[in-house]
Amino acid sequence: MNSIALLGQPNSGKSTVFNALTGARQHVGNWPGKTVEKKEGSFTYKGAKYTITDLPGSYGLTGNSDEEKITVDYIKAGHADLVCILVDASQLERSMYMLAEFAGMNVPSVLVLNMMDVAEDKGISVNAGELSRRLGIPVLPFTAADGKGYDRLRDLFETELSSPHLLTSAPNLAEAKSLKEQGEAKYTWITQMLEGVTTTGSLDYKMSRFDRLATAPVLGKFISIGVILLGFIVAMAICMPFMMLGSMFPVLMNEPIANALTAIHIHPWLVSIFSLLIPNTLYFSTAMAAFVLGVNLVFGYLEEKGFIARTAYQFDGVLSKVGLQGKAVAPILMGFGCTIGGTSGTRVMDNWGQKMLAMAIVWAVPCGSIWAVMPVISGMFFPWWGTLLVCVGILAYVFVLMWFVSLVFGKKLSPVETRTGMIMELPPYHKVHWGHIVKEAFYKAGDIFVRAFRTVIVISVIFWVLQYSASGSLEDSLLYKIGTFIEPVTKIFGLGWQSFMTFLSSAFAKEAVLGVLNAIFVGQSSLLDATFHAKTSGVEGMALAQIMSQTIAPAEALALIFACTFNIPCVMALSTTYRESHSLKWTARVAAFYVGSALLLACIVYHIASLFM
Amino acid sequence: MKLSDMQKDKCVRVKSLGVDAHFLNRITSIGITEGTTIRVVRNDRKMPVLVYVRQTLLALNREDCEKIEIEEVA
Incomplete structure (x- = not known):
């Protein structure tokens, strides 16, 4: 068996590598009995088949979260023939911690220094050859978001699966009794490994002007909301042409099909299925796919750019009250436009439980259609001020409902003991590589089209x-x-x-x-x-x-x-x-x-x- | 002194992280141990504290920052 597992901290680019390697050949489900997403896929290279598992993202492996336990059990059980550890080359000193955590496990591994482009932009160089010599495993400088160079990664997998390498160096934990000492020993080891390999230890940091505004307490919130609303407009602009094309299905197909089928004396039941139901389902599915495409392009961009992390920082305090991370503000705002958009926007959430809870809460947000339809109905019964009151009432109830949803589902999807205050990194603003964002967005849109068609038809x-x-x-x-x-x-x-x-x-x-x-x-x-x-x-x-x-x-x-x-x-x-x-x-x-x-x-x-x- | 009381642009060294194992795990895995030097990038009222440590910009919520004892370094 050629079984590879991807291991890395959040933002190390794991999913980008996973998606690029497997394309459409992936299966996403949940780990048995856990609210943690399980992603498996496969690819063929030079005639050999490889299976690949994207292990749940976590910052370390010592804690007792579901994500960490699943990862440790999976590796210890020997399910992976090769563990591919991804680290962020632009912040090696911190992201190598995952390697330090993995070090004791004695499973063949390779180290991928991802985001080399970002590191170079920051003026950071890494001597991969020397690092590899010290660690005893191959070290590959890489830029996952850039579609090129994947053959070097596949070649590496091929070689390492036939002649694997184990880490020859590990943190010295013999003396480290307590949790604190172990942690310190791991970072000491990282510093030793990186000594002379890359630049570390500098505390010089200058925030960019935009970031100073984006992280400001009040202005930053307006900027976040503004950018997300702008994103929604862009997503709509992307999906409009597709939607208009889709709306042609019923218009163009209805009468000709109805006439043709009636002419050959087919039962009227079937006529209305083929002339009305199917063209309209095609329209609905196209509209949906177009929405998903637009939202994924925009959110893919904002996420890779690093902007979503800033919205998380801004809104964490408010949203933690319903058990959600700050990032959820983006899909929730999108929900005012369209619930489908908001739902597919939950891709930015860190884990399955958060994603499901965010979707359940996005459902509470009245979408554009509601605001178009309900005032009309209200106007048939009540004077203008009554309709205004109805709208205010709807808005007020949104908050009640969100709270109610979080009360009913929050405990299971976002267990109270895991609801810790925010500790997260704000990644540097990245240069965005469009290739993989576009590819993933089209893949998702195509996938939703097929599924939507089936669901809507039924x-x-x-x-x-x-x-x-x-x-x-x-x-x-x-x-x-x-x-x-x-x-x-x-x-x-x-x-x-x-x-x-x-x-x-x-x-x-x-x-x-x-x-x-x-x-x-x-x-x-x-x-x-x-x-x-x-x-x-x-x-x-x-x-x-x-x-x-x-x-x-x-x-x-x-x-x-x-x-x-x-x-x-x-x-x-x-x-x-x-x-x-x-x-x-x-x-x-x-x-x-x-x-x-x-x-x-x-x-x-x-x-x-x-x-x- | 606590990290939550520190002004921006100051460099500090972590003296103590307390004894809560869950918190220790989280804070260690994201790059902070006792003895680590940190630069405070932003510290606004009611907002998480932004710090720069091990080449990384981190957001730490206020409540946790109150558990982090620090001393100022030049």
Whole structure:
């Protein structure tokens, strides 16, 4: 077996190397029984197959976090034939600590001095030959973000797997009894190894002008928010052309397919599946993939540049209250634009638990579509100042919901004992290599396209079956029958059957809400058209408002608005969350929580509002 | 003196890191041991303290900085 494990501190470039080596041939899951991400992949080089495991990132191996235990167990069990240790060449003195921690383990290894380009920019040189002689293992100067030079790494793996080397030097821990002495012994060893090999020990540090502003207490927060919002605009600009192309699918495919299939006397059921469902699913999937592409390009850039670390520094104090790292501010802000964007933005989080918790919290943020749809509905029932109050109420509840989410899921995803104050490095601003960012972004977008298509198709078919009516009248659909059957129950939450149907459709897409209301109350278009065309145009606001206000009391309308806003964001966000977390269990848990809490909220809103209205 | 009380642009040496094993592990693995010299880069109220140590800019939260006893060096 040719099994290689990648070991390194956060920011050592492990994932970049892993992605570049494995490309699409990777499997991401969780370590058994742990909320820690497990990344495995494989590649073939000169006819031989290699498997590669990206060990969880941690700064050391002595602690008892899940990440550290998994890494130590994995290496000690002999699962890796070769351990590739990555260190940051521009800050060797500190990042070599991982090598010092590994030193006692007696497993063949190689040392990769990553980010040589950054080191050179900082005027740091490293004598790799001398370091290799002292350590007894090969030392490779490397720039992982630069796509070139990977064959040198593969060659190194090939040679070392056939004639491996063990470290010939290790920290002297014989005298070191306590934790403190061991730590000091490790750094003493590092200093010895690096003596004359590279420049160390200087305390000269001059902050760049931009960094002085970016780390300022108040101004820095505005800069962070500004940059993320700008990033969102750029991401939108990237995804717009793709989205527009995607929106052509239903327009161009609907009629020709419908006509062609009707002409050859295919059952109308199948006609609407092929002419309406599939083109619209293609559109949804394209839009999603485009979003994921844009967000990954922008966040990939900001992350590699080193900017995300600054936002983490700025917002750690606030977000630690819900159990999140400061970095989560970026995906959360992005969530105001689009939940899919926010969800895929959680890529910046350090570990799986943080990522899952950040996604669950991003779901609470009302996206752009909500702000477009809910005020319209509110306006049908309430005067302008009432709508304003509704919007303020929605915003205020966002904070309550975030706190509620953290209360329910925080303990498991971000255990209180691991919620320590921030100790992290702020990496120097890097020159950004676009090649691998673009490659990874397209890979992710392609992947999400395929998965989204499958998920959306399944859910669409379910919805289609539910709303199908042989006579064309809504009263003959399953949806109506189920809806009216369970109405006594939904009434407890303040929702009549029409409102409840609308609530269900809001989990599909928020844009669908107006269309569905229109189909139910005005009945001019079919429910299916309403949901899939998902347009607000064509909805006769006046007529709808008039008919709705006859059936729905203001208190129910208010309950409906809140329930729809804080329901599952949309089927695409659901599928992105599954893609990012690769945990069906957790995605389902979070989804169930949102449906439940939205209904509970509707219940509270309805009964309180009934007292006054 | 504590690290959290130190003004920016001062260089300090770590005298004591306390006895909490969990904290010791974390702070050691990111580059700080007793005897390490540190440059304080930024120390603003209510914000983590920014320090430069072993070629690295680090952000350390205030609460932890209160556990770090230091002495000023020239």
